Amino acid sequence: MLRLAIGIGDHMLHFATQTWITSFSPKDRLGRNISLYGLFFGLGFAAGPLMTGFLKVNTTLPFIISSAISLAAWLTVWLLKNERPEHDSDSSSFFGTMKRFGKVFKYAWVAFLPPFGYGFLEASLNGNFPVYAMRSGIGVDAVALLLPAFAIGGILSQLPLGILSDKLGRRNVLLVVTLAGFISFTAAGLLENSTTGLLICFFIAGTVVGSTFSLGISYMADLLPKQLLPAGNLMCGIFFSFGSISGPFIGGLAIQWLKGISFFYVISTMLLLIFIALVAVRHEGSTQQANSV
Known part of the structure; x- marks a missing residue:
């Protein structure tokens, strides 16, 4: 019961914080401000x-x-x-709420994939990787180095990538980091017998994909008008939770049934699918369309 209460409070805290930042940050500093939030999230x-x-x-x-x-x-x-924050005039009714969430998903669904991917990635690494490492002969000392290397990479790159997304656009930065993450984890699968190789791959992977959660929130804020940001932030949190739940489950099945195939390929495949979705979907003008609906 205590863990349930903490989970509810934790989600409310992130939802309120994200909505506050996305609603009141100027567009040219949104990536920077969200990346600061992501930085302290990572430090925690x-x-x-x-x-x-x-x-x-x-x-x-x-x-x-x-x-x-x-x-x-x-x-x-x-x-x-x-x-x-601003809100829809019809948001007080059940059907109005459902309409609002439907509108959010229609115009910004692709922005929810990076938070999902980060939740999947983080939960899989922390939950499944130690088990996979023990079965694969990777020592406890190596695991104690690899996971912090990923976290440190994510912490170091949060602010630079956030600022870069303000200059180059959220979608462009997400395309680069998801592709680089796919390459990093694929390389980790090929080099899993080398502790040094894994350490380098984990650090690079953390550097590029450790910001996908905050970049996804910023991208969502670009796609939606201000009155839909509370619902958008809520859905970012929901998709992050979906990723956190499905990551250990899918990773566990992969470890159990996919003998001879590296666990890292599960993560790299997930990142590749997100990259393909980002390439395939363009949302220029989505904010104006959502405003007009």
């Missing part, structure tokens, strides 16, 4: 597992520290002005 994920070291001191200490950080964040929220 990287720092969280370090809490297990406090178990040696006291088994309750990680929970006490986490609750103290949450309390500090809650107190700072009282210093902020309460902003209200």
Whole structure:
């Protein structure tokens, strides 16, 4: 029950934060602002597992520290002005809500694929990769290096890629990073007997695809008018959750049934499919079309 409550609160927190940033950021700084959000998101994920070291001191200490950080964040929220994003006039009814979500999916569905891919990728690496590594003869020490290498790569590239997306466009940057991620994980599948090779591949992969979540949110904000951003951000979170749920499931099936085929090919295939979708779908003028509907 506690984990369920934390999950609900966590999703509400991300939804509110993303909607706030996308609703009130100027277009020429949206990528930068969302990338800062993604940067701290990544720092939290990287720092969280370090809490297990406090178990040696006291088994309750990680929970006490986490609750103290949450309390500090809650107190700072009282210093902020309460902003209200634009919303549709028909959003109060059930059918109006369904219409709004249908409109969001129609014009921005391709932007939900990068958050889905990031959730799939992150959950698969953290959940499936240690199991696959043990079965493949990759040592515990190597796993302890590889996963942080991916996280560090994502942290280092968040802000530069966000700024670059403001200059070159979100879709163009997403095309490059998903293709580079596909190549990186394909190379990891070919070099999985080399710890050094895997370390390089993981770092490069983290550098390019570690920003797909924040880039996907920025791309969604480009495709939708402001009154649809709350629904769009909610769907970004839903697709991220879908990825987090399906990633370990599909990865586990691949490890169990696809003997002789590298686990990394599952991730690279997923990234390739997202790249193909981005290439195939063009959404120029979607915001104007959505406004006119």
